[in-house]
Amino acid sequence: MTHNTAPPDELTFWSFVDYAVQKAERELPSVNAEAMRMVLTLNRATSMVVYDLESSVHRPRGWTWPGFRVLFALWLAGPMEAKTTAEISGMSRAALSALLNTLERDGLLSRQRATHDRRALQLSLTEAGYGAILGVFRAHNRRESAWAEALEPEERRELVRLLNKLMAGSTDAQAKFRS
Amino acid sequence: MTHNTAPPDELTFWSFVDYAVQKAERELPSVNAEAMRMVLTLNRATSMVVYDLESSVHRPRGWTWPGFRVLFALWLAGPMEAKTTAEISGMSRAALSALLNTLERDGLLSRQRATHDRRALQLSLTEAGYGAILGVFRAHNRRESAWAEALEPEERRELVRLLNKLMAGSTDAQAKFRS
């Protein structure tokens, strides 16, 4: 950065994206500023939603969002192989393995060896897990609703469409996927 | 869940959102399905982007995305107080404190006590940090560009607009923020 420009007196969470994009564009003409802005904004929005849900719904109940995702998947789709659980809840098999230790210790789900393939693991909710998930989901969905109200119904649909298109494009982008 | 419906033969990462939303709507009439779909989709899209950037750009270089965010902020705005760094890179002061140990150990940045307030911490890039950040940012921005190409320019702007509107609405939503 050859031409140093003084940062604004007050550099905040809210002003940083504009500042960063403009500064990067000025200092590095080769930068793709719009891509930078898109990824930056996407991450900030998600991180805000995640932080709110995690800290207002899950942590106070002694849960975490990843744990909730696993329990929720099992609640919706019924007992299933751990491999499937990992895939649909968007985590690696190794991450799930570690997470299961916590969930099993807390008595929320149980592991069973699969009958048709003795390598495979079958997961199912315990009575306690089954009894807890509905209440937590309701609280989770209430906060989701509060966030959703920021947009008009049509805008919500458009946001979902754009995010899906973004994900679909990952193939062309040769993006790396979780194993 | 009174009326159990068999899950589809193949429940995959891609089919799960539709399955979950429809099932939840059927089993729990009180659910806000559109809010659920929005948050679910937002998280999946972001998690794909994060995983790709992290695993194809940062990890192979011995970096992490959070570490990159800190170094990038320092590179753009110059030396600053740790409090500011934490805020603009979207992490708590405690998380930054832990992260600084790694970055300092790797010789990428240095901590100095502030002169005007002996409690405060001043951060600045080392020569090594300064020398490394540009190359990593270029690689990072190249992957951002690949993702951005999934959308038309107009769609990218609309996505950013909607995400910003979502964030702005967090005030009304009484969302919890990082301290």
Place this chain on the structure above:
DNA sequence: TCAGATTCATCAAACGTTTGATCATTTGGG
């Protein structure tokens, strides 16, 4: 002035995640 409250940073414990290695089971080709 000075004692209480506030602010800044760090620490400790617990957690989820990643990469790379290991072990057990199953599959497939000769």
Place this chain on the structure above:
DNA sequence: CCCAAATGATCAAACGTTTGATGAATCTGA
């Protein structure tokens, strides 16, 4: 049939993050 390759799960080490606690410096108001 048998052995090599592939598959499923776990482990170990390192990392970033959260919450709650602790210690140091600064500020404030009586």
